[in-house]
Amino acid sequence: MGKYVIFGGNGFIGSHLAEALLQRGHEVVIFDHFRHGTRNIASIVSDVTLKKGDFNNExxxxxxxxxxxAVFHFISTTNPATSFNDPIFDTKTNLVGTIKLLQIAAQRDIERIIFPSSGGTIYGDTLGSPISETTAPKPSNPYAISKYAVERYLHFFHEHHHLDFLIVRYSNPYGERQNPNARQGVIPIFLNQIKQGKRPVIFGDGSAVRDYIYIRDAIDATLQILESNTEEKVYNVGSGQGTSLNELISIMSQVTGENISPVYVYDEKKYVSKIVLDISKLKKEIGWQPTTELTSGISRTWKWINTIID
Ligand SMILES: NC(=O)c1ccc[n+]([C@@H]2O[C@H](COP(=O)([O-])OP(=O)(O)OC[C@H]3O[C@@H](n4cnc5c(N)ncnc54)[C@H](O)[C@@H]3O)[C@@H](O)[C@H]2O)c1
Structure with missing residues (x-):
């Protein structure tokens, strides 16, 4: 059994990761600034060690x-939308902060860093078939550019400072505890609008396609890659299936029983129109594939959304 620190362990993905590591018998330290309390980790708070701190404080x-x-680095100070108008903030906090983390980790002889990259953004616009890990990334927003730069720094620190690493390129994880008031994660955002009796707002004509993966599947894939002791360093983690925003709305109508009519808003075309990950490497080398159908994952997320007090 290992002792792991999760940077950002109070967040959406980090909190699910913490639960899964505990279930596997590991010791878990959660590093976070806990600005919004510990609601996401309420069920495990007495089983983990909390370290309150700022990622940008050495x-x-x-x-x-x-x-x-080992270190799970699951903090991001930005998302694709918020990074857009302030690349300097993104670089200073995410990129410089991460390089400092890698330097300290190398000095402390940490075995490995696990980093969630963004399969949904670093490849750029990929109108063709599902995209594999061997495709050259073409990140086109500051968030994605930083993610790719961190990927390259992980290779650098491995080569020159013997710090091992694993990169998981997540597609679009969704599920319980994903902030419905944030600017990332259309599934909880739409479901929350529906719960409040509002019409979901779609930027563009609803044809944008993404690869949605239920959070527990994404975490399970991540841990199975680690447990496989593979020498491979980069894996796409997604469902391998593309779903348009309009199709999401139709599934949400089914799940919620509501007749949903979205509001379509002009799209500045800031974001890629289609991205579906090729997960054949994950299937072949790790023997893993997702088990949660989109309808079932949305249904679980809907149940959770209805437990939140606004
Ligand atoms: N959610 C997605 O769709 C997605 C997709 C691909 C990759 N990722 C990556 O996965 C990671 C986790 O994403 P998430 O959706 O769980 O994010 P999240 O915002 O839910 O969680 C991030 C956590 O980091 C903490 N944090 C932020 N800045 C901090 C700072 N300066 N000091 C200390 N703590 C700080 C926050 O309090 C929060 O608990 C991020 O690196 C993100 O880029 C997310």
Whole structure:
């Protein structure tokens, strides 16, 4: 059993990861600034060690790495939408912050860093068939550019400082505890609008296609890759299926029993129109494939949305 620190362990993905690591018998340290309390980790808070700190404070980071075997770096200070108009903030906080983390981790002889890259954005616009890990990334927004730069720094630190790593390029994870008031994650955002009796707002004509993966599947894939002891460093983690926004609305109508009529808003074409990940490497090498159908995952997310007090 290992001792792992999760940077951003109080977030959407980090909190599910913490639960899954505990279930597997590992010791878990959660590093986060906990600005919004500990609601996401309420069910496990007494089973983990909490380290309150700021990712951009070297002292806090150094302290969080004491005595741990591996680091899950699941903090991002931006998302594709918020990074757009402030690339300097994105670079200073995400990129520089991560390079500092890697330097400290290398000094402390940490075994491995696990990094969630963005399969949904680093490849750029891919109108063709599902896209594999061997396709050259063409990141086209600051968030994605930083993600790809971090990927390259992980290779650099491995080669020159013997810090091992794993990159999981997630498509579009969704599910319980994904913030419905954020600017990322259309599934909880739409479901919350529906719950509030509002019409979901779609940017564009609803034809944009994404690869949605239920959060517990994404976490299961991540841990199975780690447990396989593969020497491979980069895996796409997605469902391998494309779904348009209009199709999502139709599934949501079915799940919620509501007759949903979205509002279509002019789209500045800031984002890619289609991205579906090729997950054959994950299937062949790890023997993993998703088990949660989109309708079932949306149904679980809907149940959760209805437990939230606004
Ligand atoms: N959600 C997605 O669709 C998606 C897709 C691909 C990759 N990722 C990546 O996965 C990681 C986790 O994403 P998420 O959706 O769980 O995000 P999230 O916003 O839910 O969680 C991030 C956590 O980081 C913490 N945090 C942010 N800035 C901090 C700071 N300066 N110091 C300390 N803590 C800080 C927040 O409090 C939060 O708990 C991110 O790196 C993100 O880029 C997310």
């Amino acid at each position: 002292h806090d980071v150094n302290d969080a790495l004491k005595g741990v075997d």
